[in-house]
Amino acid sequence: MSKKLRVGVVGVGYLGRFHALIYSRMDNVELVGVVDIDAEAAARVADECGCPAFANSSDLLGKVDAVSIVVPTTAHLEEARQFLQAGVHMLLEKPIASTVKEGAEIVRLAEEAGVILQIGHLERFNAGVMALAERINRPRFIEAHRMGGFVERATDVDVVSDLMIHDIDIILSLVKSEITAISAVGTPVLTPHVDIANARLEFANGTVANVIASRVSEKRMRRIRVFEENRYESLDFIDQRIETAYPKPRPGEAWPEVVVERLDIEPVKPLDAELAAFADSVLTGKAPLVDGRVGLEALEVAMRVKNEIMGRLAN
Incomplete structure (x- = not known):
């Protein structure tokens, strides 16, 4: 070479x-x-x-x-x-x-x-995602939103393959466990393909992820929240900021103080x-x-989500 x-x-x-x-x-x-x-x-x-x-x-x-x-x-x-x-x-x-x-x-x-x-x-090279991965220990529940307005490019595929697959890939990298069940709903809105979708992923280790993707929304949102025991991490992809919330005991009080810490991420062009x-x-x-097998695993899950949606639409 x-x-x-x-x-x-x-x-x-x-x-x-x-x-x-x-x-x-x-x-x-x-x-x-x-x-x-x-x-x-x-x-x-x-x-x-x-x-x-x-x-x-x-x-x-x-x-x-x-x-x-x-x-x-x-x-x-x-x-x-x-x-x-x-x-x-x-x-x-x-x-x-x-x-x-x-x-x-x-x-x-x-x-x-x-x-x-x-x-x-691409999102695996987002500085916020890399920082989030370092802060996660044992996810119990994950919530991801990836929403935006309609644009004509990338309409040869559905929103699951276009947008949701980003979060599927991120979630698989964080949870590192086999998926045992998938349920999903969605519908075409402006194209012949599914334009908005919601999926629930259940893992063998007990983690559950709820993933929403839309390319027909007025509000642009790119966010993932990861809940663990006694804390949660929230990453805003757009603002490049992580917020961590956790309880802090207050002497003499029945309920703890909720402490929120904010971490601004050094910008990186993914x-x-x-x-x-x-x-x-x-x-x-x-x-x-992200090698070929990692990409294939993300596609396999995306296709299972899509098949769930299409099965519901056929009824």
Whole structure:
């Protein structure tokens, strides 16, 4: 491998453009080129980044050590297969695939090739999430809200695969226990897919999580609260602040004082951190924080949630 990591970006729409721009600024990366089915978009981003634009993703084969795949989820397996079979390391945007079967095939191809496969669960690189994980010991109940207004991009998938899967992945990383039961409700509102959903996840260790996701809400909210015995932690993703509440005994009083402490998180750009971690994994061989199997597990749970919802809608 050359001194700099040779990287290409396949798909330079809204998010892929940022992948390309960040790579173009990284000292240990050479951005070899970008690809998009929209030739004009590819040319614009290539001009911004000072790299070539290619007509087909296969044009990158033999030129790159690693790629970011930032295309619609339904095209993940098709795009991933050619690069993984060629031994190219990969950052694949979330969700890993549109079906569990396709996701499992992507994982198999990566493991067979012996390459790094990182799934783009961006919130794992949110400084607040990383700080929260360090403060959690034994979660009893978790409540997550991820809500926002309607935007036209990412409407090729439902809100579970688009938004809720972020919190599913975070919750799985915090609880570290098998899910024993899932119940869920949801409905399409503005698209043919489910636009608002609520899921209850029950774990073998007794933890319960309630997760709400909406892309048709007037109020934007990104929050997760984790309740443990005698304390709870609340993370606001937007304000980048953690609040901790716990009881403090008051001599002579029947009820304790509720103490609330606030921790402001040092801002970190999650996508910058994610791409830097990917490059580091490829260059050093270190396992990625969110590898293919982690991404597949999140997809499996998301699909169980979606199936619960669709079953209710069919009645």
